[in-house]
Structure formats: structure tokens, C-alpha cells
Amino acid sequence: MPVSNFTQDELDEIYAFAVDLGRKAGDMLMERVEQRISGGEQKFEEKDSSVDIVTQTDEDVEVFIRSAIQSKYPEHKFLGEETYAKGQSRDYLITEQPTWCIDPLDGTVNYTHIFPMFCVSIGFIVQHRPIIGVIYAPFQDQLFSACPGRGAWLNEKRQLPLIRNPIPPMPANAPSQCIFSCEWGKDRRDIPDGNMHRKIESFMNMAAELGSRDGKGGMVHGMRSLGSATLDLAYTAMGSFDIWWEGGCWEWDVAAGIAILLEAGGLVTTANPPENPDTAPIQDLSLGSRLYLAVRPAGPSETETGRESQERTVREVWRRVRHLSYNRPGA
Amino acid sequence: MPVSNFTQDELDEIYAFAVDLGRKAGDMLMERVEQRISGGEQKFEEKDSSVDIVTQTDEDVEVFIRSAIQSKYPEHKFLGEETYAKGQSRDYLITEQPTWCIDPLDGTVNYTHIFPMFCVSIGFIVQHRPIIGVIYAPFQDQLFSACPGRGAWLNEKRQLPLIRNPIPPMPANAPSQCIFSCEWGKDRRDIPDGNMHRKIESFMNMAAELGSRDGKGGMVHGMRSLGSATLDLAYTAMGSFDIWWEGGCWEWDVAAGIAILLEAGGLVTTANPPENPDTAPIQDLSLGSRLYLAVRPAGPSETETGRESQERTVREVWRRVRHLSYNRPGA
Numbered sequence: 093m094p095v096s097n098f099t100q101d102e103l104d105e106i107y108a109f110a111v112d113l114g115r116k117a118g119d120m121l122m123e124r125v126e127q128r129i130s131g132g133e134q135k136f137e138e139k140d141s142s143v144d145i146v147t148q149t150d151e152d153v154e155v156f157i158r159s160a161i162q163s164k165y166p167e168h169k170f171l172g173e174e175t176y177a178k179g180q181s182r183d184y185l186i187t188e189q190p191t192w193c194i195d196p197l198d199g200t201v202n203y204t205h206i207f208p209m210f211c212v213s214i215g216f217i218v219q220h221r222p223i224i225g226v227i228y229a230p231f232q233d234q235l236f237s238a239c240p241g242r243g244a245w246l247n248e249k250r251q252l253p254l255i256r257n258p259i260p261p262m263p264a265n266a267p268s269q270c271i272f273s274c275e276w277g278k279d280r281r282d283i284p285d286g287n288m289h290r291k292i293e294s295f296m297n298m299a300a301e302l303g304s305r306d307g308k309g310g311m312v313h314g315m316r317s318l319g320s321a322t323l324d325l326a327y328t329a330m331g332s333f334d335i336w337w338e339g340g341c342w343e344w345d346v347a348a349g350i351a352i353l354l355e356a357g358g359l360v361t362t363a364n365p366p367e368n369p370d371t372a373p374i375q376d377l378s379l380g381s382r383l384y385l386a387v388r389p390a391g392p393s394e395t396e397t398g399r400e401s402q403e404r405t406v407r408e409v410w411r412r413v414r415h416l417s418y419n420r421p422g423a
Numbered sequence: 424m425p426v427s428n429f430t431q432d433e434l435d436e437i438y439a440f441a442v443d444l445g446r447k448a449g450d451m452l453m454e455r456v457e458q459r460i461s462g463g464e465q466k467f468e469e470k471d472s473s474v475d476i477v478t479q480t481d482e483d484v485e486v487f488i489r490s491a492i493q494s495k496y497p498e499h500k501f502l503g504e505e506t507y508a509k510g511q512s513r514d515y516l517i518t519e520q521p522t523w524c525i526d527p528l529d530g531t532v533n534y535t536h537i538f539p540m541f542c543v544s545i546g547f548i549v550q551h552r553p554i555i556g557v558i559y560a561p562f563q564d565q566l567f568s569a570c571p572g573r574g575a576w577l578n579e580k581r582q583l584p585l586i587r588n589p590i591p592p593m594p595a596n597a598p599s600q601c602i603f604s605c606e607w608g609k610d611r612r613d614i615p616d617g618n619m620h621r622k623i624e625s626f627m628n629m630a631a632e633l634g635s636r637d638g639k640g641g642m643v644h645g646m647r648s649l650g651s652a653t654l655d656l657a658y659t660a661m662g663s664f665d666i667w668w669e670g671g672c673w674e675w676d677v678a679a680g681i682a683i684l685l686e687a688g689g690l691v692t693t694a695n696p697p698e699n700p701d702t703a704p705i706q707d708l709s710l711g712s713r714l715y716l717a718v719r720p721a722g723p724s725e726t727e728t729g730r731e732s733q734e735r736t737v738r739e740v741w742r743r744v745r746h747l748s749y750n751r752p753g754a
Contacts, residue, residue, distance in 0.1 A: 129581070129585050201602065201645040202663075204644075205644070205645075205664070206586065206661070206662065206663050207658060207663035208563075208663070232539075232563040232565070250460070254460050255460060271532065271533075276630050276646040281632055281635075282631045282632060282636055288627075288631065292623065296619075296623060299611055300619065301612055304611075304613030305613055309611070309613060311611060313532050313536070314532040314533070315607040316538070316648055317647055317648040318649075319645045319647055327538060330537070330538075332533075332538035332539070333538065
């Protein structure tokens, strides 16, 4: 286990520190919202496209989090979304070393519009595996957190997944009866067979009535798009979303959410279907891949283990989705 | 004005009654969630498709609301989502009379999965115009409400829209920079040029980069799907969503949300573009139409009134969306 270098006491201390940090950072996000509500609009600086607005808040909160971590754990590496953006490098910089990977503000578009689905995301990674995660969405005061040996929690009082007496298996006819979480993302280029078209084709397969679209129609129970990869993962850990499929986000968007989902009992693998989706091994998460497929925690049924029902669901999704192409710069 | 039959005191009394009723009904929804979390899963009765599950809760909450209204205001008409469903009639039953139009549980799919975007929706309609609305989403304790002469509110303490010093105009290049709220809905039939395909084509036009798709690319800031028409309208009233476009929902899904959006200063018209979207008059809301296009509250810019910027946005949406076909049974 990658956590073997740390004692439970050490993990607990890091966890408590991260929870405290998440709350304080979220409060900073909310303070700025209150300023905007009471005092009028502030100006936003546009980044590379109209879908990617970075605010001064984003940078300030990252500085706050980085300072706190570097002061408390100078021996740990630190990577933040703003650090990456400023350095003009989007290489995968995570190593075997214990690393904090944070997004000071996930759901930036939601934040600028004051749609409550924005949050701070703090992940702690050991040997490429996110093990501690804290996500705080301050507008609705929802704190998601997890630590090895301690479980995953909403507001430190409801254990995740919410329904756990018992944890339901994945539906026998998944993806039917599943809530499918997906995002349109920022790549809106209208290129034939480009990422946007491949995404939409995949969405339509998941949505369409059973048996339609050459047998690919999945008739999912609902299609949801929140505009925050971090919160998509949090709601998957909660059991609210059954499946999340996404390409194009970065490790700082998913590190904390993956830690929480894995601790809750979820599964994460690649969004891109292998050549034979029915039999190919279900690869473990590749954190730098920018391609993620997540399935909620699942318990056993009379005929399957929870893991078997999750893997069956992964294969059913793979049968319905297209390959996406999100290289890293220079990769 | 349709409210002229009521004094402000009468409206205030109805409003206070509706807020209290909304909170109590929402608490009932949440009690059942707590039972499911602590005591395991309950069984759900399936309605006409896997996307439409009705729970016992739904019926119980409607009975509670109906009894309270009929006891307090026996002279008012009452129409509830479950009343319609049970009667096998989905005719438009609203008349000139003061009518309560309620949905005991909007976002049923979210509710069954315990995704927090579910709510109770209580609308009070006079002469076909929703004038008082209460929406309560108990999981995140968000109460949206409005009454003529009293404004629109979140949790009775934040006036809507949230940013109002001043209220921003619609963006000069709308729908760019707008959050576009839309739902996949329940009609997933894979019919060429059917509603699902027309919706997706419209979604793609709104999402795609500017100038693409024969000039229809709208490059909206974000695409959001929550699975609750009621909350889509509430977040539009809040100013979080700029545009909501939907076909297929019913008057009980939208009555309360429209009352709140209109009181906040929003605009509601038809989803279906007229023959000449550039010059056709912007028709007033038709409550029974099952076709809705809503634009958030907007203030003046240096060159336009708020209403002008809303109407400009309506026309830009109409240029990009397809006609939808949702008849009423028998119509």
C-alpha cells in the first residue's frame, strides 16, 4: 500500500490539517462572493478563452493554501492549478514523493456567475495515488473529505456513500437506471470527429432509449452537468451520481475527488474504451491521463460482488463511448 | 394587473402561508431521505418509464399540501402533479380563478438517487399568471420565494438576483459569456428529427465555438443540466443561469419558478422560435404551452434597457434552436 510510509497518526494529522485548510479557503471564496453581492461586480481577467476566467480570488486562495502547506509540511511537494498555469507548463509533474495537488477554485465559471457549484479542492498524493481529499463548497456549506482508515464523509457527520445499510449494487441493467454525470468542457471546436462531436455522440448513446442507436442506447435515468469535475466526483462518492465520464480535466481538478471516491469504495479507470471492452483488463487510474471514468461505491447482489457490478458497468459505458484525444502539451 | 383583485395584505398572507407550507413539505421530503439513509432502501413504484419514478413520498406530500390549502383557502382551485397523473388527464386545467399549482417533489430522479437538486414547488396563479412562488430544496436548505410587491428572495434574506448593485445587463455578445441551462428530459426516442435530436442539435449550436455551425455557434460560457426545471428557474432568478430553454415540462414544474423569476425581473417566453426570430414580437408566457425560454433579470447598459438586452438574448437563442413538438394529450 502506498500509505505504508505513514502511520495512522501521521495521516490523521495531515487529514485534520487539510480539512481545516479547506474550510478556511472556502470561506475566502465565499467572502469574495459576499463582497460582489454587497458591493457590485468586480472585473475579471480573461485567460485563453471565454470559458476560462481566472479571478484574483483564484490566485489569492492558492497563495494562502500554498503558504500554509509549505509552512506546515516543508518536506512535501506542492502543485497548484495556478502554479501550472503561470509556468506555461502543463507537464505531469507529480513524482513518487508525497505531493499536495490543489485547485483553489474549481467550477470557476460557476463562481463568476455565483452558481453554487464551486469549491476548493485539496488532494494529498503518495506514489501517484490520491489518498487524502478535501472538497469544500462554501455556498451550500458542503464539505466532502476522506482519509485512509477513516472513511469518506459529508460535513464530517454523514458517511459516504449515503445509502450504506446496505450499499446498493449497480443496477442489473446499468447504465439504465443510472445517473450519468458528464461535462461539455471548454473544447468547443466544431471539428468533424473532434472531441466535442465525440463527446456528444457518447452522451447521446448513453441517453437514448434502450436498443436504439445500433444497440448502444443506454437509457440512463438522468444526464447531469454541473460544471465542476471536482463536485462530479464528490457526488459520485456520495452515491448520487452512478457514473462520471470525462476527458480533458487535469490532475488538480480530480486529485481530491478521486481520494474521496476511492475511500468511499468507488472505482476509477480510463474514459477511453480499450480495443475489446468486454474482456480487456480494467486498468487502474492513471492520474495524469486527463481521461477518467468513475463508478460509485457498490455493494454485493445475490449474484455479483460490488466490484463485479462496477466492472460490468465500466464495460457497458465503454461499449457506448468514443475515444477522446486530450494530449498533454509536449506529450 | 392580474393581482388587482387582491390587496397587498391578502397577498402577504397567502405568501406567508405558502412559505410555511413549503418549508414543512420540504422537511417531509428530507425526513424520508433520512429514513432511507439510516434504514436502508425503500422500494419505488415505477410509472411509465424508467426515467419517471414516483415514490410514496410524492403522493404523501401532495396530500399534505392539498389538505392545508383546501382548509385555509377553500375558495381557491387546487392542481397538483399527482392529481393530474392519477386522473389520466394532462389537459390544461387552469382557469381565470385563483389556483394553486404545485409539485410535491420536483427532481424525482435526483430524489431517488439522493442528489440534492430536488425540491417542493408551490405556485399561486391568478388569471393564468403565476404571481406567488415558493421553492424549497431541503437537502441544501435553499428556499426561493417571491410575492408581488415584496421582491424575490433566497432564504428570505438575500434578494434576487444576487448581484443588484447594479443588476448587470445581458452580455453584449450573448449567448457567449452566458450559462445555458438545459435538460435532456424523458423523451429519449431515437427518431430522426424527433425531439431528442432537435434538442441535441440546439444544445450543440449553443455550445460550439463562435461562428461555427453556419454561424449558429454560440460559445456559451457553460452548459448545465440539473434535472429539475423548478431549480433551473430558481437559479435563473438568482442570476446564476443566464438562459434556460426547455420543452416538455408541465405547468406544475414551472409555476412557482416563473413567479419567482418574473418578480426578480426575468423574462419568460416560448422556446419555439417564430418564423422571423429577428423581428417577431416577443410573446408573453403561455403557461400551458410546455415550451419555455427564460432569461435572467438584467439591468440597463449605456446603450440598452435591461428589457432590450433580454429581448436581444431571446432572439439570439431563437436563431440557434430548433422547434420542439410537445402536444398535450388530446390537443
